[in-house]
Amino acid sequence: MNYQPVIGLEVHVHLKTKSKAFCACSTEFGKSPNSQTCPVCLGFPGSLPVLNETALDFAIKTGLALNCKINEFTKFDRKNYFYPDLPKNYQISQYDLPVAGKGFLKITLDGKTRRIGITRAHLEEDAGKLIHKSSSSLVDFNRAGVPLLEIVSDPDMHSPQEAYEYLSTLKSILEYLEVSDCDMEKGSLRCDANVSIRPEGSKELGVKTEIKNMNSFKGVKDALEYQIKRQIKMSEAGEKILQETLLWDAKTMTTSSMRSKEEAKDYRYFPEPDLPPFIIASNKIQKIKETIPELPQEKIKRFMKEYATSEYEAKILCASHKFAAAAESAIARYPIKNKKAMINWYIGPVLEEAGKLNTPPHLLEIPGGNEELIKLVQFIEEEKISNLTAKSVFSRSIAAKKPASQIIQEESLFQISDASELESKIDQVIKENTASVNDYKAGKTNALMFLVGQVMKKSKGKANPKIAQELLKRRLDNA
Ligand SMILES: [Zn+2]
Numbered sequence: 001m002n003y004q005p006v007i008g009l010e011v012h013v014h015l016k017t018k019s020k021a022f023c024a025c026s027t028e029f030g031k032s033p034n035s036q037t038c039p040v041c042l043g044f045p046g047s048l049p050v051l052n053e054t055a056l057d058f059a060i061k062t063g064l065a066l067n068c069k070i071n072e073f074t075k076f077d078r079k080n081y082f083y084p085d086l087p088k089n090y091q092i093s094q095y096d097l098p099v100a101g102k103g104f105l106k107i108t109l110d111g112k113t114r115r116i117g118i119t120r121a122h123l124e125e126d127a128g129k130l131i132h133k134s135s136s137s138l139v140d141f142n143r144a145g146v147p148l149l150e151i152v153s154d155p156d157m158h159s160p161q162e163a164y165e166y167l168s169t170l171k172s173i174l175e176y177l178e179v180s181d182c183d184m185e186k187g188s189l190r191c192d193a194n195v196s197i198r199p200e201g202s203k204e205l206g207v208k209t210e211i212k213n214m215n216s217f218k219g220v221k222d223a224l225e226y227q228i229k230r231q232i233k234m235s236e237a238g239e240k241i242l243q244e245t246l247l248w249d250a251k252t253m254t255t256s257s258m259r260s261k262e263e264a265k266d267y268r269y270f271p272e273p274d275l276p277p278f279i280i281a282s283n284k285i286q287k288i289k290e291t292i293p294e295l296p297q298e299k300i301k302r303f304m305k306e307y308a309t310s311e312y313e314a315k316i317l318c319a320s321h322k323f324a325a326a327a328e329s330a331i332a333r334y335p336i337k338n339k340k341a342m343i344n345w346y347i348g349p350v351l352e353e354a355g356k357l358n359t360p361p362h363l364l365e366i367p368g369g370n371e372e373l374i375k376l377v378q379f380i381e382e383e384k385i386s387n388l389t390a391k392s393v394f395s396r397s398i399a400a401k402k403p404a405s406q407i408i409q410e411e412s413l414f415q416i417s418d419a420s421e422l423e424s425k426i427d428q429v430i431k432e433n434t435a436s437v438n439d440y441k442a443g444k445t446n447a448l449m450f451l452v453g454q455v456m457k458k459s460k461g462k463a464n465p466k467i468a469q470e471l472l473k474r475r476l477d478n479a
Pocket residue numbers: 020023024025036037038039040041042145
């Protein structure tokens with residue numbers, strides 16, 4: 001029998017606010033344990049939460065970018081469960097009236113575009129962090145109360161590849177919106193996956209398992225692949241698949257059972273009495289809508305149209321909105337109609353240099369800025385400098401914090417295209433290499449390249465090889 005996997009994803013995003021969701025504590029990462037806490041986020045009796053307006057704005061912004069309906073009437077609820085990293089024994093979350101309702105996200109896979117439904121996106125607070133030692137466990141509450149947006153997809157994905165593409169697309173949108181730093185290592189983007197299988201063609205959903213603890217997109221893909229295989233094997237053996245929560249172990253590449261899955265009723269949700277329900281004004285939504293920038297998919301399409309890039313090139317250029325902005329400001333200003341040279345330069349040497357320095361490409365400091373880069377690429381186009389020399393000059397200009405044109409000037413690196421200047425070098429080469437000259441005349445055309453090489457050597461690499469070859473050939477053929 002053929003099976004179809006059915007996958008839904010829950011993505012938890014740390015919103016990039018300066019303070020926590022319901023108190024004024026800092027959200028800064030990496031501070032000493034429990035240094036960023038107060039009676040509210042530690043759940044002291046009598047302390048009262050106050051909603052962070054920026055967290056709400058970010059949630060609305062994300063909801064709009066994901067084509068969600070924003071619930072103008074919204075409220076917070078208590079999700080009750082006991083766990084040592086949860087100081088209040090409940091989490092402030094949203095149950096039946098989340099900030100963002102139904103929406104969708106478009107993904108492109110193998111050239112085909114698919115629409116993945118978004119079930120909802122709701123605001124909640126993060127829990128603390130447990131650190132397990134060999135004989136004890138410690139808890140750090142710095143993360144408790146950090147605003148989270150939980151984005152839940154419909155069970156619309158049918159392969160681990162689709163799940164991977166959904167996550168990358170979502171991450172890129174969140175980065176463009178500047179609502180999260182999306183750093184998986186710092187835990188600011190976390191993902192749980194629900195997966196079930198059903199016989200192909202069936203509309204019914206199978207029993208799903210939830211996989212937790214995946215800390216990379218590749219981890220999600222691996223875990224899904226493993227879990228789908230496991231479920232198919234169980235189903236074929238006539239075993240019953242249990243609804244449970246599984247942990248992914250990236251080392252052994254297997255999942256293990258964590259607990260049987262809770263359902264909503266297990267959490268005894270009830271409205272948060274300390275935060276009254278409220279109305280999001282429609283002009284607030286409108287104002288936030290106006291702050292949404294051009295999103296990655298639109299930008300990729302525009303780059304392809306405006307600058308005649310391939311889809312592959314556009315994707316590289318638009319991977320981060322800051323890099324796209326830096327590249328576009330140079331590409332758009334490049335005075336030559338065919339922008340190809342400038343585009344190649346950005347997806348080539350600029351990315352390479354940033355990689356060498358381990359710096360995000362938009363932060364690469366180009367001495368003299370884009371003006372210098374434009375000049376350099378134009379020099380290549382005008383054959384004033386070879387591509388190879390230009391690359392080395394660019395690399396050195398960054399290391400020395402000196403504009404590229406200054407290095408070219410100081411080391412007089414412009415190619416010699418001036419015929420009279422080249423003639424004297426050609427004279428010398430012909431005089432010094434009679435054997436090769438005779439070879440060429442005897443029909444061995446390879447000898448010409450050797451002679452061009454000698455001219456290059458004499459000019460310390462500065463001769464324009466095309467012109468040198470033309471002049472040499474003319475001289476030898478006419479002699
Ligand atoms: Zn606090």
